[in-house]
Amino acid sequence: MKAKKHLSFTVLREMISDRVRSWTDHRRQKSTDHSVHDAVMSALACMFFQEPSLLQFQRSMEECTHQNNLRTLFGVQNIPSSNTLKEILDDQDARLFNPIGKDIVQRLQRGNQLSQFKLIPGWTVCSIDATQYHSSASIRCQQCLTKQHADNPVIYQHFALQAALMHPDVRQVIPVLAEPIQNQDGTNKQDCETNAGKRLIPQLRQQFPRMGLIITGDDLFSRQPMIETVLENKFHFFFVAKPASHGYMMEWLDTYESLHELRDVDDKGRTIIYQWMNDVPLHGGKNAIRVNYFCKKVITLAPDGTQKSCRTASWVTDLEVSCKNVALFARGAKTRWKIENECFNTLKNQGYQLTHNYGHGEKHLSFNFYQLTLLAFTLHQISELCDIAFKACRKKAGSKRNLWEKFRTFINVAVFQTWEQLLSYYLNYDEYNIINGFVVKRPPP
Numbered sequence: 001m002k003a004k005k006h007l008s009f010t011v012l013r014e015m016i017s018d019r020v021r022s023w024t025d026h027r028r029q030k031s032t033d034h035s036v037h038d039a040v041m042s043a044l045a046c047m048f049f050q051e052p053s054l055l056q057f058q059r060s061m062e063e064c065t066h067q068n069n070l071r072t073l074f075g076v077q078n079i080p081s082s083n084t085l086k087e088i089l090d091d092q093d094a095r096l097f098n099p100i101g102k103d104i105v106q107r108l109q110r111g112n113q114l115s116q117f118k119l120i121p122g123w124t125v126c127s128i129d130a131t132q133y134h135s136s137a138s139i140r141c142q143q144c145l146t147k148q149h150a151d152n153p154v155i156y157q158h159f160a161l162q163a164a165l166m167h168p169d170v171r172q173v174i175p176v177l178a179e180p181i182q183n184q185d186g187t188n189k190q191d192c193e194t195n196a197g198k199r200l201i202p203q204l205r206q207q208f209p210r211m212g213l214i215i216t217g218d219d220l221f222s223r224q225p226m227i228e229t230v231l232e233n234k235f236h237f238f239f240v241a242k243p244a245s246h247g248y249m250m251e252w253l254d255t256y257e258s259l260h261e262l263r264d265v266d267d268k269g270r271t272i273i274y275q276w277m278n279d280v281p282l283h284g285g286k287n288a289i290r291v292n293y294f295c296k297k298v299i300t301l302a303p304d305g306t307q308k309s310c311r312t313a314s315w316v317t318d319l320e321v322s323c324k325n326v327a328l329f330a331r332g333a334k335t336r337w338k339i340e341n342e343c344f345n346t347l348k349n350q351g352y353q354l355t356h357n358y359g360h361g362e363k364h365l366s367f368n369f370y371q372l373t374l375l376a377f378t379l380h381q382i383s384e385l386c387d388i389a390f391k392a393c394r395k396k397a398g399s400k401r402n403l404w405e406k407f408r409t410f411i412n413v414a415v416f417q418t419w420e421q422l423l424s425y426y427l428n429y430d431e432y433n434i435i436n437g438f439v440v441k442r443p444p445p
């Protein structure tokens with residue numbers, strides 16, 4: 001039971017190691033004991049196993065067995081102290097992670113894993129959404145955004161704008177690039193999601209020169225400057241367009257006798273109405289860009305046949321909307337909740353402890369921990385997509401939480417020579433013994 005070779009954990013981990021080995025050690029007093037590689041890979045391992053005390057456990061294991069799982073699974077030669085790790089990571093420019101993300105996407109493409117993510121031929125939904133990963137009244141750095149209500153204390157925060165590939169029918173999401181929303185050096189003005197968006201879009205194009213992406217995002221992005229940035233970079237878009245923030249466009253739409261319409265009944269018996277109109281002005285200003293509007297109404301009827309509720313979601317796009325594609329576009333546009341549900345909530349609630357304070361630092365530490373967490377999450381998503389043994393483990397464990405609890409227990413009691421051995425051990429306990437902290441295959445009877 002093997003994963004697709006170039007997408008197996010071990011091969012991806014080695015690729016990450018190779019990239020990280022080229023990073024420069026910026027510390028003034030360089031310690032030869034702990035390399036940048038060992039610090040970064042140790043931190044990644046903590047995120048991967050969602051175990052803040054991983055380093056401590058593995059250090060004790062090293063004392064007993066002269067081996068540890070950080071070395072065998074993550075290529076760490078010397079386990080750094082938590083302070084050394086933070087010191088090294090604080091100095092590393094967060095953009096160093098970008099080539100790793102690019103490499104992962106290329107491998108997924110080569111392994112034909114991204115074809116299932118295409119919404120329409122050649123085009124994949126790439127959602128961009130902001131998440132908060134730090135909030136404190138005391139822990140802060142120069143880059144922190146600040147918030148203060150009335151006489152309450154100032155709150156220091158960090159957010160990231162995360163881009164991720166997704167498809168309505170695929171449970172996994174693939175994070176591809178993140179842009180920090182934080183105050184830049186030498187400016188007094190607070191950074192914001194929209195500005196981060198304008199920085200992220202050109203980077204996405206640079207990172208993936210030939211990829212067809214349909215950028216999806218919330219109402220904040222359905223404004224002319226952002227749409228122009230998206231189009232200049234040769235992407236398509238589905239942006240939420242709330243009536244309240246698009247008054248002129250809604251009035252314009254009202255002047256039509258009727259909009260194009262398609263009716264359907266969903267599997268819960270609710271009436272679904274899609275409406276659309278191509279080539280409408282986004283706003284009433286000079287040089288208003290023309291967009292294509294579409295919406296989805298979900299109508300629930302009470303038992304007596306009267307209308308109980310009606311939910312409407314509306315978007316704008318540059319793609320021409322028709323009766324053939326409106327339902328698909330609405331599904332594609334709606335997948336953006338996935339990044340919140342599948343990615344951020346998982347990160348926050350299922351043990352990744354994204355907001356747990358691993359350390360804040362003064363320069364890049366906070367965002368680098370975020371990037372490492374996302375990288376660990378990406379490795380998990382790839383395992384779920386194409387590692388047959390991992391999928392079998394997941395099934396055996398029942399829940400994600402249970403699976404990782406098991407893995408954490410195993411790596412604290414025994415040294416596994418490879419990730420594959422760890423998976424195999426869980427799937428076939430009766431084929432192994434643990435002797436003096438090492439996993440040994442039982443001889444055949």
Ligand SMILES: [Zn+2]
Nearest residue numbers: 140141143144
């Ligand atoms: Zn900060």
